[in-house]
Amino acid sequence: MEGSSAPALRRDPYEVLSVSRDSSDQEIKTAYRKLALKYHPDKNASNPGASELFKEVAYSYSILSDPEKKRQYDNAGFVALDAEGMDVEVDLSNLGTVNTMFAALFSKLGVPIKTTISANVLEDALNGTVTVRPLPIGTSVSGKVEKQCAHFFGVTINEEQAEAGIVVRVTSAAQSKFKLLYFEHDANGGYGLALQEESEKTGKVTSAGMYFLHFQVYRMDSTVNALAMAKDPDAAFFKRLEGLQPCEVSELKAGTHIFAVYGDNFFKPATYTIEALCTKSYEDTTHKLKDIEAEILRKRNEIRQFETEYRKALTRFQEVTNRYNQEKQSVDELLKQRDSVHSSFTVSRSVVTTGGSGHFSNGSSDFKSESPEEEGSSDLKDKSSKKKWFNLNLKGSDKK
Structure with a gap:
C-alpha cells in the first residue's frame, strides 16, 4: 500500500501514460484520467490483470504529476525516487471486508493510507449524470455522505469575486475522513477531476481546503512526512516541509x-460542513499566507542544506560517543586492576589462644612459649648447679 508496493519491473512513466517528455500538465492529467477509468478495478472485476495495470498507471502519474518527483526521475530515473520513497493509492471499494478492516486498523495507528476515488463516482462525473447542489458564496451547507460516495456542489462566482479570489473549505466536527474534490468542465459536457485534498486532523476537527488566490498556492501532503518517520524517525524533521507542493490551479474565472x-x-x-467565501475582505490574511508560504520555501532550502551538515555532525558524534564508551571501559578496567594489585600488599595477622598456651603466627615463623614442665626442668638444673657450687671441696681449707 506504500512505496514498496510499486511494480518490481517498472516501465517508463511516459511510456505507461503514452505521453512525451515535453507534454503539458494538462495532457498528462488527461491521459491519466482515461487510463485510470479504463483499468479501474471496479470496472474490471473479471480481469485480474487490470488491477496491476491500474497500479502502474497510478504509480506513473504520481511521478509525472509532481514537479519535484518528475525532475528527480528525469535526472536519475527510478534510483532517485527509490531513495525518497513512493506511495501508491489504494482502492477501498476493491479491498474486501477483511482487508478494509486491516487498512482501517493501520489508519487508526497513524500509518498513512492514500485511497483512490471510486470509479463509479469518477465515471458519473465524467458523464455529467451527478446531482449538483448550489453553494452560494458566503454560505455553508452541512451533510452526511456515504463511504465511497460523493456530494457535488456548484459555486458560481462573478468577475469581481474571481478577481479577488475564493476559498472553499470543508470541516468535520465528528473527525470524519473525507476528500475535497475540484472538477473541471470536460469537453463532453461532464466533469473531470482536477484537484483533490485529503482531510487532516487539526485540533478537534478534520478539515480540508482549496485556495484560489491569483498567485502560486501550495498544499501540504502530510503523508510525505509520515512515510519518512516510519522509515527513519530522525529524518522525519528534514522531510516535514517536503510535503509542501504547488497546486495545479491557483485561480478561477467567473x-x-x-x-x-x-x-x-x-x-x-x-x-x-462545506463553505465557500470570497477573499476580498481577507486581503491582509491573503498577503500573510503568501509571505508565510514563501518563508516556508526558503526554510525548506535551508533545511536541505542543514541536513547534510547535521548528518556529518551526527556521524562524528556517534564516533566520539563510541570512543567515550570504550575509553570509559578501559579506565574502569585499569583502576580495577590497580585496586587488585594494592590489595595484594596487605598482610593479615591473627592471634589464637588455646588452653593456657598460645602462639603467634607471623609469616612462616612460629614462636612458641615454653611449657610449665620445661620451666620446671630449668629450675632443677639451676638448683643442681647451685648445689654443686655449695658442695665445693673445702677440706683443704680445714687443713689450714
Whole structure:
C-alpha cells in the first residue's frame, strides 16, 4: 500500500501514460484520467490483470504529476525516487471486508493510507449524470455522505469575486475522513477531476481546503512526512516541509465551478460542513499566507542544506560517543586492576589462644612459649648447679 508496493519491473512513466517528455500538465492529467477509468478495478472485476495495470498507471502519474518527483526521475530515473520513497493509492471499494478492516486498523495507528476515488463516482462525473447542489458564496451547507460516495456542489462566482479570489473549505466536527474534490468542465459536457485534498486532523476537527488566490498556492501532503518517520524517525524533521507542493490551479474565472465532498471513511458515512467565501475582505490574511508560504520555501532550502551538515555532525558524534564508551571501559578496567594489585600488599595477622598456651603466627615463623614442665626442668638444673657450687671441696681449707 506504500512505496514498496510499486511494480518490481517498472516501465517508463511516459511510456505507461503514452505521453512525451515535453507534454503539458494538462495532457498528462488527461491521459491519466482515461487510463485510470479504463483499468479501474471496479470496472474490471473479471480481469485480474487490470488491477496491476491500474497500479502502474497510478504509480506513473504520481511521478509525472509532481514537479519535484518528475525532475528527480528525469535526472536519475527510478534510483532517485527509490531513495525518497513512493506511495501508491489504494482502492477501498476493491479491498474486501477483511482487508478494509486491516487498512482501517493501520489508519487508526497513524500509518498513512492514500485511497483512490471510486470509479463509479469518477465515471458519473465524467458523464455529467451527478446531482449538483448550489453553494452560494458566503454560505455553508452541512451533510452526511456515504463511504465511497460523493456530494457535488456548484459555486458560481462573478468577475469581481474571481478577481479577488475564493476559498472553499470543508470541516468535520465528528473527525470524519473525507476528500475535497475540484472538477473541471470536460469537453463532453461532464466533469473531470482536477484537484483533490485529503482531510487532516487539526485540533478537534478534520478539515480540508482549496485556495484560489491569483498567485502560486501550495498544499501540504502530510503523508510525505509520515512515510519518512516510519522509515527513519530522525529524518522525519528534514522531510516535514517536503510535503509542501504547488497546486495545479491557483485561480478561477467567473462562472460555475464544481466541488465535491467524497466519503473516505472505512465503514461509516462522513459528516461534514462545506463553505465557500470570497477573499476580498481577507486581503491582509491573503498577503500573510503568501509571505508565510514563501518563508516556508526558503526554510525548506535551508533545511536541505542543514541536513547534510547535521548528518556529518551526527556521524562524528556517534564516533566520539563510541570512543567515550570504550575509553570509559578501559579506565574502569585499569583502576580495577590497580585496586587488585594494592590489595595484594596487605598482610593479615591473627592471634589464637588455646588452653593456657598460645602462639603467634607471623609469616612462616612460629614462636612458641615454653611449657610449665620445661620451666620446671630449668629450675632443677639451676638448683643442681647451685648445689654443686655449695658442695665445693673445702677440706683443704680445714687443713689450714
